[in-house]
Amino acid sequence: MDSTFNSLEEVARLFTRILLDRQKQEAREPVVLPRDPDTLRELLDLTLPDQGRDLESVGLHLGKLVRHTPTTASGAFFNQLFGGREPASLLGETVAAALNNSMYTYKVGGAQVLVELELIREMGQRVGFDNPDGVFTPGGSLSNLSAMLLARDRARPHVRSEGFSGPRLRVYTSAESHYCVIKASRVLGIGADNVVSVPVDGRGRMRPDALEAAIQADLAAGYEPMMLNATAGTTVLGAFDPLNELADVCEKYDLWMHVDGAFGGSSVLDPDQAHLMAGSHRADSVTWDAHKVMGAQLSCSVILVRQAGLLAASLDENASYLFQGDSLELNPGTRSLQCGRRNDGLKLWTLWQALGNDGLALRLARFRSMTLFAAQIVRDAPDLTLVREPEFLNVCFDVEGVSAEQLCAELTKRGLAMVGYALVDDKAIVRLTLVNGQATNEDVRALFGHIRKVAAELSTAAPSRLAQQVPTR
Template structure:
């Protein structure tokens, strides 16, 4: 078991003549970097028994309850400013290898000063901790360290990816199609734009964009910024991404989309791609897919659905109606590493156009994708990717589904939604809190109004003061290590800074957790 280590703030002394770390102080005692020490911890890492360092890591993970459930009394983060962290951490790279004690110290410090995303009160992003099953799947993929491009080097993982893609196509209602695992939702969204462009103007693959009219993409004013980034990378230009107005809840307006398409055509531009969102980043709203699919069908546009955040409701019988119409999309992206709690990264891209991924992206590298192999080369799926090296992320999702079963995941999704509904009810009923809107996904957006500001006229000056409340409370809660909750303004809706609280499947959120959130905010903000 790892010893309890207190890190002296002056823990590293350097010989400035050669920049080699010479001494590490642990618990006030200096340990040399010599292999001749009688202390077994002073031996070099290379002299450790096989697997000993891995055992230390496992012991540390278990001891700190990183996958078995942290206590709410533990800190989410031991926060330090960047300059302070530079003083604590020795980030130098030396000529000599580390001792065992130094390696342990590094691991201890990484854990001490990192954010504990598996803490029950980490709500800062659209993801959370992972459980033992998710971590097991991730560790196996890392240990085997292979590549998802040919059956030759990844026979099991290639078969798994084929099976998972087939399962997901059926799950989302695509009668046929294809898919791929990508390094994050932004790249998954870019896949949709690339395929849409290729289907609309296949000559671009070889001749480029130079002789083409400007292509125009459409997304809601609540859509993810990756759509604009994709347009920049593909040479369309960010100015050719049209932000379509949304309603009061943040859902894209189909009528406004149709008008925007007509306006683009009147300018002599070529509309080709619509990005709908199922679970927007801030408000967590779901665009009306049926109506948007009607517009895209009438106008001859590719409909992509960014379901990276809200797509996990597909496993829920109670909430999957939020995705009504998704089977009519040309493509979709979904990140199981968000609400479901898979390890980062695990992002899927699906399209109902079978063969289009390969046709669009294939470059036929002869050193990888020879057609005269000693097995069925059709299983070599790497040529349909824009990457060469690609992690075997499909296994992590398959293992998670296989071990847990859909029934358990359905229950977890429902519990995450129920916790968000409970929180929204408490916000409405509790003095000093005001809901921005009723939640659709598990995003609960609300303001906290300190006692000194209650009952006052809500002038522009008053709202200006409210805008400073969430940032100040956030700073206090992080510096104390109590919890982490996001906040932001929404300028297009004339909304000043509010808290955006999200619940995920891991760890399972409870009503007690939700009560603690509001009580903590109230305690930290009562003097403002």
């Protein structure tokens, strides 16, 4: 056995040890061991040494670092639009890291490129594209940016070489959409002032009549409407913009229609929730994050495009030292904002292999049922108020007598749970997301127990009444 073989064995041994310790930590310890950054820096000694260490001591050091990292796979993590750990995805991710291919060409990626193409085909067809094009990106923000780039190049082909000229281009997005839309407009030279915030209805869905009014006002003012960003699953309320009605407006005014399904795209996997994405087949492009609801390891996002060839038309560059032989299709680097690119497809493929279509549908159904369970707890509690009926997998509620910000901070500080807050109707509320494959109804019940106990302690209003109402089962 050569030394490489020995060191790989050691890596596998250390990895297993760290992973199993982590699993114990997730089961027994708080979701986070709160420490301020200075204390943590001192405790962990993160300085880079002059002299190297053996793998065993690197592993020991690493194990300590891991222990002070919040446990996003624990059943008490409800903070963001991802959570939990799917073993099959971890397997694919670990193997992809070990293989260390770059996904720009078939020459270097080999079978891994075929995996990507198969996933793009399946996901594209799921959103209703007959012959989908697409590529993996490092996240929904960059998938949305890629879509805006395509829309810009369609509206102003000359910008690719000459830069901007002509009337100002306009992008329409709902007031509830993700901040990355604004960011993309800045990056692409469209400008944040040209992103029009379209009003939403009482459920947080973009109003098609308001979109049309905004387009007409812009046309009258001499602007050039370019793109609609419709959100399928808004970040805070989980609302789905009405895609079919919005597609009618886009067709009428010749706008590029993008669907930001970073969060809600996965709803197509569950026959009972797929109606939320009705109309997605009429879009020009769709973003879908598999690292959110599907449970693939971060990061794993795709930009799906209805018309094949448009990504390459915007992103392919002449690089004879890289793109040698093989078709455009087999060289995904021609469709990507990146050059060297990690393999994000394999972990999704192993996950899909392990769960199958049925398992993925069940996962979605389970999350929805957990969401309804949580919403019912809120409805039944006199000191909690649902601020909206849950549209998807978010439960947004108000806790009587305490600020949501203070409550969420206190839960984290005590290591009880991680949950976030957000603004709804200009008021901070608790935003609970039920997307963690590790979490059960019992975890949800425990979370509400913590919320109400901590709220009671923080509340200046009627602490004893609140404390008595903490559910026991």
